[in-house]
Amino acid sequence: xxxxxxxxxxxxxxxxxxxxxxxxxxxxxxxxxxxxxxxxxxxxxxxxxxxxxxxxxxxxxxxxxxxxxxxxxxxxxxxxxxxxxxxxxxxxxxxxxxxxxxxxxxxxxxxxxxxxxxxxxxxxxxxxxxxxxxxxxxxxxxxxxxxxxxxxxxxxxxxxxxxxxxxxxxxxxxxxxxxxxxxxxxxxxxxxxxxxxxxxxxxxxxxxxxxxxxxxxxxxxxxxxxxxxxxxxxxxxxxxxxxxxxxxxxxxxxxxxxxxxxxxxxxxxxxxxxxxxxxxxxxxxxxxxxxxxxxxxxxxxxxxxxxxxxxxxxxxxxxxxxxxxxxxxxxxxxxxxxxxxxxxxxxxxxxxxxxxxxxxxxxxxxxxxxxxxxxxxxxxxxxxxxxxxxxxxxxxxxxxxxxxxxxxxxxxxxxxxxxxxxxxxxxxxxxxxxxxx
Amino acid sequence: xxxxxxxxxxxxxxxxxxxxxxxxxxxxxxxxxxxxxxxxxxxxxxxxxxxxxxxxxxxxxxxxxxxxxxxxxxxxxxxxxxxxxxxxxxxxxxxxxxxxxxxxxxxxxxxxxxxxxxxxxxxxxxxxxxxxxxxxxxxxxxxxxxxxxxxxxxxxxxxxxxxxxxxxxxxxxxxxxxxxxxxxxxxxxxxxxxxxxxxxxxxxxxxxxxxxxxxxxxxxxxxxxxxxxxxxxxxxxxxxxxxxxxxxxxxxxxxx
Numbered sequence: 200x201x202x203x204x205x206x207x208x209x210x211x212x213x214x215x216x217x218x219x220x221x222x223x224x225x226x227x228x229x230x231x232x233x234x235x236x237x238x239x240x241x242x243x244x245x246x247x248x249x250x251x252x253x254x255x256x257x258x259x260x261x262x263x264x265x266x267x268x269x270x271x272x273x274x275x276x277x278x279x280x281x282x283x284x285x286x287x288x289x290x291x292x293x294x295x296x297x298x299x300x301x302x303x304x305x306x307x308x309x310x311x312x313x314x315x316x317x318x319x320x321x322x323x324x325x326x327x328x329x330x331x332x333x334x335x336x337x338x339x340x341x342x343x344x345x346x347x348x349x350x351x352x353x354x355x356x357x358x359x360x361x362x363x364x365x366x367x368x369x370x371x372x373x374x375x376x377x378x379x380x381x382x383x384x385x386x387x388x389x390x391x392x393x394x395x396x397x398x399x400x401x402x403x404x405x406x407x408x409x410x411x412x413x414x415x416x417x418x419x420x421x422x423x424x425x426x427x428x429x430x431x432x433x434x435x436x437x438x439x440x441x442x443x444x445x446x447x448x449x450x451x452x453x454x455x456x457x458x459x460x461x462x463x464x465x466x467x468x469x470x471x472x473x474x475x476x477x478x479x480x481x482x483x484x485x486x487x488x489x490x491x492x493x494x495x496x497x498x499x500x501x502x503x504x505x506x507x508x509x510x511x512x513x514x515x516x517x518x519x520x521x522x523x524x525x526x527x528x529x530x531x532x533x534x535x536x537x538x539x540x541x542x543x544x545x546x547x548x549x550x551x552x553x554x555x556x557x558x559x560x561x562x563x564x565x566x567x568x569x570x571x572x573x574x575x576x577x578x579x580x581x582x583x584x585x586x587x588x589x590x591x592x593x594x595x596x597x598x599x600x601x602x603x604x605x606x607x608x609x610x611x612x613x614x615x616x617x618x619x620x621x622x623x624x625x626x627x628x629x630x631x632x633x634x635x636x
Numbered sequence: 637x638x639x640x641x642x643x644x645x646x647x648x649x650x651x652x653x654x655x656x657x658x659x660x661x662x663x664x665x666x667x668x669x670x671x672x673x674x675x676x677x678x679x680x681x682x683x684x685x686x687x688x689x690x691x692x693x694x695x696x697x698x699x700x701x702x703x704x705x706x707x708x709x710x711x712x713x714x715x716x717x718x719x720x721x722x723x724x725x726x727x728x729x730x731x732x733x734x735x736x737x738x739x740x741x742x743x744x745x746x747x748x749x750x751x752x753x754x755x756x757x758x759x760x761x762x763x764x765x766x767x768x769x770x771x772x773x774x775x776x777x778x779x780x781x782x783x784x785x786x787x788x789x790x791x792x793x794x795x796x797x798x799x800x801x802x803x804x805x806x807x808x809x810x811x812x813x814x815x816x817x818x819x820x821x822x823x824x825x826x827x828x829x830x831x832x833x834x835x836x837x838x839x840x841x842x843x844x845x846x847x848x849x850x851x852x853x854x855x856x857x858x859x860x861x862x863x864x865x866x867x868x869x870x871x872x873x874x875x876x877x878x879x880x881x882x883x884x885x886x887x888x889x890x891x892x
Contacts, residue, residue, distance in 0.1 A: 211681040214651045239648045239699045240755055245745040246731040250873060257842070258877075261728050264652020264775060312658065312679065323680040325668055338665065345661035356837045358659045359652040359775035363837050371837040611681075620651070 214620035232591035269554030273561040280548035304347030305555035311340035318402035367539030399514040400497035408507040417477035426485040443551035462585035473557025475512035487522035543569035640689040643675035647695030652775040653720035686712030696758040710765040725879035729758035774844040800848040805832035825851035846879035853888030
């Protein structure tokens with residue numbers, strides 16, 4: 200009897216370079232279950248030392264092309280907190296609108312281009328588009344993604360890297376007439392977002408997914424007044440409730456024997472999950488009325504500890520994001536130009552935002568001349584690595600009857616549940632993972 | 637005509653330029669119908685070995701593994717495109733080359749398990765292999781991406797601009813941020829093609845598209861110090877950011 204090995208050297212339809220290595224012993228025991236991040240390190244935390252404070256948000260948004268705004272806003276808030284810079288209510292609302300636009304783009308991308316092909320039996324969305332029955336859906340999905348992108352461009356000048364948001368505010372603001380135009384498109388997109396929730400629920404209800412439940416701690420930002428995205432307290436399904444700037448105290452990395460990677464745990468407890476499922480579990484009450492209605496229609500109930508339901512949580516957040524953008528545009532009204540200003544001041548602080556794929560933490564120390572002395576970055580995917588490995592340990596033994604090919608796909612889906620961005624993960628993981636030859 | 641075989645590769649980068657390929661939504665399905673994507677791990681599960689007609693490479697080269705892959709990719713691709721500022725010039729990862737820390741010190745600052753770390757200074761891909769076309773920008777300009785794909789389909793050279801961002805700024809009738817507002821704008825030494833994106837949004841150009849042809853970076857660097865009162869360290873930070881590896885921007889960093 201020999202070991203059975205599932206190995207994927209380059210996981211498709213995720214951002215960045217990662218691998219899966221699973222070894223199953225002759226009696227079905229799991230000998231090894233690892234998610235290896237192969238992204239080359241870029242040393243952001245090191246080369247930020249000596250840069251100017253106002254450069255940090257500009258530079259760190261380039262850690263990840265899929266969630267640049269989560270990195271940017273966490274960093275800009277950390278810098279402003281450290282230097283005691285106050286920003287206007289309009290700036291807070293515009294940043295929120297920008298980040299929700301990013302969620303619309305990212306969630307539409309994930310649900311339709313990265314995740315749906317798995318459930319529908321296609322190798323990619325390109326192949327899906329080749330089926331005349333699916334082509335209209337793909338077309339609508341791209342329209343929805345474009346809507347997110349158009350709002351991002353309107354606010355920040357560019358689809359990927361924002362040009363307008365800086366320490367102290369925005370260098371340019373959109374015209375009210377343009378915001379109103381996009382508001383109509385956001386409203387019109389709601390029907391398709393509802394359809395997306397139904398589709399996601401249908402996909403995730405196929406066997407064996409409904410049986411794959413694993414309870415673990417779900418961590419998210421929380422704000423009693425609104426669905427938390429850029430600000431709030433760090434809370435969890437196990438009772439964590441602390442200010443976001445205390446994340447370095449509560450989220451710690453533990454070296455695990457016989458493993459070359461460090462694992463993120465909540466102080467005194469164990470692994471945890473971040474992302475849309477964690478957010479919906481912790482913040483269901485703050486979702487928009489229609490998002491709650493969409494959840495109810497497909498029978499989605501919180502708390503939900505089935506990681507395969509992440510795609511449903513993401514779709515529910517799509518409905519919520521469209522509503523949130525409409526509300527924000529109404530609140531913003533006629534944007535006024537305000538010259539962003541700040542003064543250098545020595546200080547140290549931290550801040551957390553909710554990237555589409557989970558909490559994104561930035562912070563550090565700045566000297567009196569505005570020069571960075573230390574910068575710490577913790578990206579969502581780094582948080583989820585240990586939790587994913589626990590999913591493998593729980594679920595792989597339940598799926599041993601599948602062929603290697605099927606089991607491999609299921610393991611890939613387990614990773615794609617987290618919508619990982621491995622470029623993000625690398626530099627902050629502080630790990631090197633070893634591939635057994 | 638057979639559909640050109642296309643491949644997308646990623647080295648040390650944020651994946652934003654690859655994502656840009658999926659951000660041309662209005663024409664995406666048309667483009668996908670006209671080309672044959674043979675390798676694109678971020679978007680596809682079924683990927684195929686070369687040779688390819690056109691290879692797009694995103695990211696800087698920072699490890700021995702990437703260097704070996706790059707050399708193989710060059711052999712497999714008839715046309716090689718550096719996609720984005722990281723692949724063109726080293727991009728933001730190249731800041732580490734001028735951080736004042738040695739590679740050993742950089743590694744110790746970020747990682748604890750150093751035994752398996754293999755990283756070297758970050759350069760653009762043409763430091764190692766011949767590159768046929770450059771898509772500049774952090775991230776790339778979608779218009780230029782579509783222009784390049786269209787040109788490839790027609791078998792003609794894409795027409796990219798290498799004059800400075802100033803030209804595009806003037807065509808947009810923007811107020812000059814440098815001369816009238818005293819902001820340290822790098823538009824006069826940076827290659828156009830972005831439509832003067834940042835200055836049009838009241839933000840000084842940071843040079844993300846790399847040097848314009850015949851740029852005088854040394855003169856701009858001195859002007860930053862003498863006319864705008866920037867410190868020497870500030871000027872060095874400006875020129876050693878997106879394209880600090882280029883001889884042109886090096887002259888700017890070394891002029892003060």
